[in-house]
Amino acid sequence: MHMIRDVLDKQVVDRNQAKIGKVDGIVAQLRQGKPPRVIAVEIGSIALARRLGPLPGRWMVILVAKLRGERHAKPHRVAWSKVRDIDLDIEIDVDVRKTAIFEWQDWLRDHIVGRIPGA
């Protein structure tokens, strides 16, 4: 398997087949004298902005910290051990509702979309 070809940018679905994002980043651990090991995939705007370069990455961290607080100013990580299946989509053994990945969608629902009649 090639991490870049077969994992990066692929669709991530949770255990209920909800589309929760694309693989925006891959985290590998460097180990002394051994090959690096993949430990997690990253999802979200900060991981994406870092793909464009260190500067956009820093800007996004500042923006997210301003909007949602310092606590959230890091990319969402899903441990590699949660990955169940790698095909066209990457399936992970996680329930997205129990993570912070869709917090911004929840915010939109509570503050804007849910308040419009018929939503």
Next chain:
Amino acid sequence: MKKLLEISLGVVTSVGGFLEVGSLATAAQTGALFHFQLVWAILLGTICIIFLVEMAGRFAAVSKHTIADGIRERFGFNAFLWPLVSTLLVNFLVLSAEIGGVSIAAEFATGIGFQWWALPVAFIAWLLLWKGTFGLIEKGVSLLGLVTLCFVVAAVILKPDWTRVAVSAVPSLPHHDTATYWFMAVSILGASISPYLFMFYSAGAIEDKWDKSYLGINRAIAGLGMSFGGTISIAVLIVAALVLGANGITQVDDYHQLPLMLTPVFGFWGFVLFVASLGIACFGATVEIALQQAYLVAQGFGWNWGEDRKPREDPGFTMVYTVTIFAAAIPIALGLDPLKLTIFSMALTAASLPLAVVPFLFLLNDRSYIGEHRNGVISNAAVLFIIALGFILAVVTIPLQIFGGG
């Protein structure tokens, strides 16, 4: 039989994507100024879009992924950013032009200036997206869109010299206004081969839950649906040539000239039919493009999406079309001339074409997505041809806009 009814996806894509303010305006302008001479451009555009739509449908039916998904996943985020940004921008301008088209139809119908209609039109389109299902939009727009066949009836009644129409299917050099001729050829191709059109179709195939058993019907739908739009565009061109051009109106630079096209044939009803056709075709396009903006963003970033789901289930997806549709109404509400915006945005569509078409060459040959259903020699030759055409269009559009667009 049930699958045959799926033809409505082809017709809705065609009415909303092909036959819209861009095609109507460019076909009317060229017919008035160059008679039948540019029929070839519509024909060429139709053939190209049939190939692209068939491929987009096949890709979605086999891989269960849309073209936008495929571009992001196959080429990575940094490469995806270019088609994402350019398509979002061009779509925004075209959406604005379509809202302008509906607003003008409303102005013709009521006498109240078009800028007052922009926000109400945006609201009605938004309401349809908010409350409606994909099936309702698809079937509703395709049924109402049949009214545009009045142009075909008019073209036949006007008894054009069909041999001259047929001869114009072969490209020829202009005898006057050379720069304008080529600018209009580019605008027609831009109005016909729109990226949002085949991207919308691939998302529609997922909305309608297509699988491999739809491959045959997909081919028929792509062919018939896009031919529907192409035929009507050619009919508009013929009517414009025989009514506007023959009466000395060669420069269609004011949209108030347009409803006159059908009155010599149908009398007062010609006016009604024109207004209905313009309104419905542009409204279909408004809904389609607003939805496509939301599809593109949601698919590009991997969120849940679907027109059949409740807005509160996918707040991100619904917010994209909500914001887009009202923002796009603003330029029209401020009084920007819809016809000028249309011509400008059609040329820009042509310029953005390569970014959206080059991925087809890779995606439709990628076994991990479509296995044994990958492109054959003919489809690949067609893609290569469209890519070459796209690059030519992208290079010549801006200079032609300056010399021929004014």
